[in-house]
Amino acid sequence: MSERLSTLMPARLRPLIWPLIALAALLLFNGLFTEGFARITIKDGHVYGSLVDILKLSSRVMLVSLGMTLVIATAGVDLSVGAVVAIAGSVAAKLIVQQQIGLPMALAATSGLCLVLGAWNGTLVGWLGVQPIVATLILMVAGRGIAQLLAGGQIITVESSGFSFIAGGHFLGLPFPVTMVALMLLLTVALTRGTALGLFIEAVGNNETAALFAGVNPRAVKMFAYAFTGLCSGMAGIIEASDIKAADANNAGLYLELDVILAVVIGGTPLNGGRFDLAGSLVGALIIQTLTTTIKMRGVPVEYTLVVKAVVVLVICLAQSPELRKLLLQRRASA
Amino acid sequence: MNSASVISTDEAPLLAVRGVTKIFPGVRALDGVDFTLRRGEIHALMGENGAGKSTLIKVLTGADRRDGGEILFDGCSIDPRSPAEAQRLGISTVYQEVNLIPFLSVAENIYLGRQPMKFGRIDWKQINLRAAAALKRLDVEMEVTQPLNSYSPAVQQMVAIARALDIRAKVLVLDEPTSSLDANEVGHLFAVLRRLKAEGLGIIFVSHFLDQVYAVSDRFTVLRNGKLIGEHEAAKLPRLELVAKMIGKDLKAVEEMSARRGAEPVRTAHHPFLRVIGLGRRGSMTPFDLTIRAGEVVGLAGLLGSGRTETARLLFGIDRAEAGRMEIDGKLVTLTSPRGAIGRRFGFCPEDRKTQAVIPDLSVRENIVLALQASKGWLRKISTQQQQELAENYIKALGIATSDAEQPIKLLSGGNQQKAILARWLASHPRFLILDEPTRGIDIGAKAEIEKLIARLCSEGMAILFISSELEEVVRDSHRVVVLRDRKKVCELTGDQIDLPSIMQAIAARADE
Ligand SMILES: Nc1ncnc2c1ncn2[C@@H]1O[C@H](COP(=O)(O)OP(=O)(O)OP(=O)(O)O)[C@@H](O)[C@H]1O
Ligand SMILES: [Mg+2]
Numbered sequence: 001m002s003e004r005l006s007t008l009m010p011a012r013l014r015p016l017i018w019p020l021i022a023l024a025a026l027l028l029f030n031g032l033f034t035e036g037f038a039r040i041t042i043k044d045g046h047v048y049g050s051l052v053d054i055l056k057l058s059s060r061v062m063l064v065s066l067g068m069t070l071v072i073a074t075a076g077v078d079l080s081v082g083a084v085v086a087i088a089g090s091v092a093a094k095l096i097v098q099q100q101i102g103l104p105m106a107l108a109a110t111s112g113l114c115l116v117l118g119a120w121n122g123t124l125v126g127w128l129g130v131q132p133i134v135a136t137l138i139l140m141v142a143g144r145g146i147a148q149l150l151a152g153g154q155i156i157t158v159e160s161s162g163f164s165f166i167a168g169g170h171f172l173g174l175p176f177p178v179t180m181v182a183l184m185l186l187l188t189v190a191l192t193r194g195t196a197l198g199l200f201i202e203a204v205g206n207n208e209t210a211a212l213f214a215g216v217n218p219r220a221v222k223m224f225a226y227a228f229t230g231l232c233s234g235m236a237g238i239i240e241a242s243d244i245k246a247a248d249a250n251n252a253g254l255y256l257e258l259d260v261i262l263a264v265v266i267g268g269t270p271l272n273g274g275r276f277d278l279a280g281s282l283v284g285a286l287i288i289q290t291l292t293t294t295i296k297m298r299g300v301p302v303e304y305t306l307v308v309k310a311v312v313v314l315v316i317c318l319a320q321s322p323e324l325r326k327l328l329l330q331r332r333a334s335a
Numbered sequence: 336m337n338s339a340s341v342i343s344t345d346e347a348p349l350l351a352v353r354g355v356t357k358i359f360p361g362v363r364a365l366d367g368v369d370f371t372l373r374r375g376e377i378h379a380l381m382g383e384n385g386a387g388k389s390t391l392i393k394v395l396t397g398a399d400r401r402d403g404g405e406i407l408f409d410g411c412s413i414d415p416r417s418p419a420e421a422q423r424l425g426i427s428t429v430y431q432e433v434n435l436i437p438f439l440s441v442a443e444n445i446y447l448g449r450q451p452m453k454f455g456r457i458d459w460k461q462i463n464l465r466a467a468a469a470l471k472r473l474d475v476e477m478e479v480t481q482p483l484n485s486y487s488p489a490v491q492q493m494v495a496i497a498r499a500l501d502i503r504a505k506v507l508v509l510d511e512p513t514s515s516l517d518a519n520e521v522g523h524l525f526a527v528l529r530r531l532k533a534e535g536l537g538i539i540f541v542s543h544f545l546d547q548v549y550a551v552s553d554r555f556t557v558l559r560n561g562k563l564i565g566e567h568e569a570a571k572l573p574r575l576e577l578v579a580k581m582i583g584k585d586l587k588a589v590e591e592m593s594a595r596r597g598a599e600p601v602r603t604a605h606h607p608f609l610r611v612i613g614l615g616r617r618g619s620m621t622p623f624d625l626t627i628r629a630g631e632v633v634g635l636a637g638l639l640g641s642g643r644t645e646t647a648r649l650l651f652g653i654d655r656a657e658a659g660r661m662e663i664d665g666k667l668v669t670l671t672s673p674r675g676a677i678g679r680r681f682g683f684c685p686e687d688r689k690t691q692a693v694i695p696d697l698s699v700r701e702n703i704v705l706a707l708q709a710s711k712g713w714l715r716k717i718s719t720q721q722q723q724e725l726a727e728n729y730i731k732a733l734g735i736a737t738s739d740a741e742q743p744i745k746l747l748s749g750g751n752q753q754k755a756i757l758a759r760w761l762a763s764h765p766r767f768l769i770l771d772e773p774t775r776g777i778d779i780g781a782k783a784e785i786e787k788l789i790a791r792l793c794s795e796g797m798a799i800l801f802i803s804s805e806l807e808e809v810v811r812d813s814h815r816v817v818v819l820r821d822r823k824k825v826c827e828l829t830g831d832q833i834d835l836p837s838i839m840q841a842i843a844a845r846a847d848e
Contacts, residue, residue: 194716195713195714195716196708196709196711196712196713196714196715196716196717197713199697199701199704199705199708200708200709200713202694202696202697202701203694203697203701203705206694206695206696206697207690207693207694207695209690209691210690210691210692210693210694211694211705212672212673212674213651213653213673213683213685213691213692214673214677214692214705214706214709214759215673215674215677215678215705215706215709215710215763216674216705216709217672217674274696274697275696275697
């Protein structure tokens with residue numbers, strides 16, 4: 001069936017079909033069986049409801065997954081995104097509360113710093129040839145420590161209506177983070193598909209030697225991917241701090257890297273690099289958040305949350321595996 | 336006319352393929368093909384790039400599943416699901432794309448999956464000794480404990496062959512085993528094949544070198560576009576007729592085609608484009624001088640390991656020179672990366688297609704435009720429409736067999752991948768193009784086209800460094816031939832000096848003479 005379905009879709013959307021089916025199935029299940037899931041209310045021109053919550057709650061994972069998709073496409077991975085989120089929260093809070101430099105400046109400085117942190121990863125991986133897991137593990141461990149040091153072991157609370165707007169405000173009726181995701185998606189697509197960067201990233205991830213010999217600069221390509229991921233993580237960190245009106249260096253972005261990597265993989269970008277799919281990663285992020293929300297709303301005991309999540313993710317990944325599909329098709333043909 | 340001369344034998348053939356079909360999306364790679372292999376014969380599979388030779392071999396050996404038809408081995412129907420299963424049945428194979436494990440040692444690669452054991456442990460001493468012996472049979476002496484990827488593709492190919500020969504089998508399958516070998520190695524391989532044939536093995540052999548095919552084969556099976564054209568005894572089928580069957584033209588057309596070949600290229604000596612003086616690198620190339628003029632084809636000849644590829648790598652900035660200097664248009668330059676070289680309008684079509692050239696998951700179009708796009712930089716994207724036009728043009732010009740330009744390049748046949756890589760460099764319009772075994776795995780029709788193309792490009796002013804282990808090709812296409820031996824430039828031949836005997840003499844001459 002899916003084969004026929006996929007021939008009806010434009011070629012560009014075809015890889016997206018499995019994540020989309022999974023998301024649709026999850027939403028359908030909830031719409032039918034989960035009380036109040038599909039309810040949407042409009043108050044003061046703002047839209048509220050579980051569906052909107054999912055969009056808002058997944059915005060951090062979506063933002064970071066944009067960068068992570070590019071990193072994974074270069075056959076790398078970035079484990080430090082959660083730590084960068086924590087640093088971004090602490091730095092933004094400190095700048096706003098203690099330095100009084102004004103919100104725009106504080107946000108710009110925070111984003112700039114995260115870009116530099118990403119570039120640090122890019123330097124280790126691209127120029128010094130350190131294994132991506134090892135290289136980014138350094139910042140993953142050290143970064144959280146730095147965030148804690150910056151915050152002085154405390155939770156810095158931020159009283160600023162402008163800062164709160166980032167996560168709590170609305171634009172066009174939807175939570176403001178949704179707008180941020182949309183803008184970053186546009187920027188990422190423009191950067192990768194509007195230029196030749198996407199081709200270079202895929203070439204480097206798929207066969208680095210061949211890309212090098214064809215005149216691509218793998219170092220620069222990797223530097224871009226990691227630096228961009230740093231920027232995305234910084235924005236996610238700002239959203240997270242704004243959401244709780246405080247910088248919590250211990251918990252901000254904790255385990256975020258796992259959700260993000262999952263989102264990218266569910267979205268159809270293979271971990272060994274090459275072809276990437278930005279929209280797929282966003283769908284992947286939505287799937288993960290929908291799952292979490294479902295589990296919460298259905299009152300599944302918290303202990304089971306991770307197990308249920310793991311099972312669903314396994315099913316989605318298996319459904320995507322061409323090997324498995326081939327096997328099943330052969331079975332059916334010979335039966 | 337079809338399936339002529341089927342000889343009846345009293346016993347069942349060793350291997351009989353009946354009506355085998357293999358369908359890939361958009362192409363019938365095999366369409367009801369019959370093929371018969373007898374005991375004690377060397378049987379060549381012949382056909383153009385994309386004819387279905389490798390597919391037939393993959394279906395036979397369990398690397399691909401067939402969609403229809405039957406395979407009888409020793410009279411019994413078989414259906415191998417993996418190369419390992421085929422190997423257990425007694426079919427040993429060297430695939431076209433060498434699929435050994437680059438980071439393992441040579442010895443491990445030869446014994447992978449069937450390591451000799453001693454007291455429940457892998458017997459490393461045995462492995463290394465036996466691996467060395469297996470290679471010795473092919474007259475290759477090398478350090479078998481070194482990782483495979485420290486050796487050139489040609490040596491890796493020898494290792495793959497040594498592995499296949501070492502497996503006790505009834506059928507030996509060799510898909511283009513000689514594509515990067517020199518005459519010398521080919522000679523050793525053929526000696527071994529003849530011995531195995533005398534022992535009663537059936538051997539399937541694929542090659543685009545007609546000389547080799549005629550030298551060892553007893554019989555041909557010709558395929559075209561996935562269909563069986565016929566089976567013939569080698570002794571009874573003249574070359575031109577074989578070619579006619581392969582490309583599907585009548586004999587007259589082929590005769591005309593072959594008469595046109597070998598035409599003298601225009602020899603116009605322009606100003607020197609590139610001049611290197613004392614360029615060298617320890618462990619790679621002894622310092623050498625070389626001048627290449629615009630509009631000139633310089634051939635590079637030498638044995639395996641003589642420094643041909645090393646020279647190319649130095650010139651293209653992949654390896655940094657430790658000594659000497661390089662001038663382009665009379666101006667001193669230093670190259671530190673391929674990107675730098677491409678910026679000076681160099682191009683380099685590398686020898687090892689699989690690891691150094693092909694980007695497997697990207698489309699044929701993307702693979703073709705990559706070098707041109709890289710030279711323009713990431714900001715000046717070639718529009719999709721231009722990319723498509725470019726790709727379509729080269730697909731047509733080089734006759735790349737693909738269902739369309741958007742197909743991932745990894746799904747093309749070996750020879751067609753090679754053409755696409757060649758297209759990548761032609762599309763980048765270099766002033767100086769290094770071609771390292773550019774016709775590797777390319778069929779004779781396309782080879783003639785490419786040789787014509789080389790002649791035309793150089794008459795338009797491109798400078799070409801042409802590396803090939805096929806000396807006839809070097810002789811035919813070069814204005815000047817540089818001979819290398821033991822990583823040293825030993826001589827330069829020009830004009831009338833360029834002929835096979837003098838090149839062979841220069842290659843073979845002992846250092847002490
Ligand atoms: N996995 C695949 N998916 C789609 N098409 C394929 C696949 N493998 C092979 N083909 C197609 O099948 C045809 C036959 O390919 P095959 O590799 O058998 O050719 P060949 O005769 O070995 O050519 P060459 O001389 O270039 O090696 C080609 O058109 C090729 O593009
Ligand atoms: Mg082939």
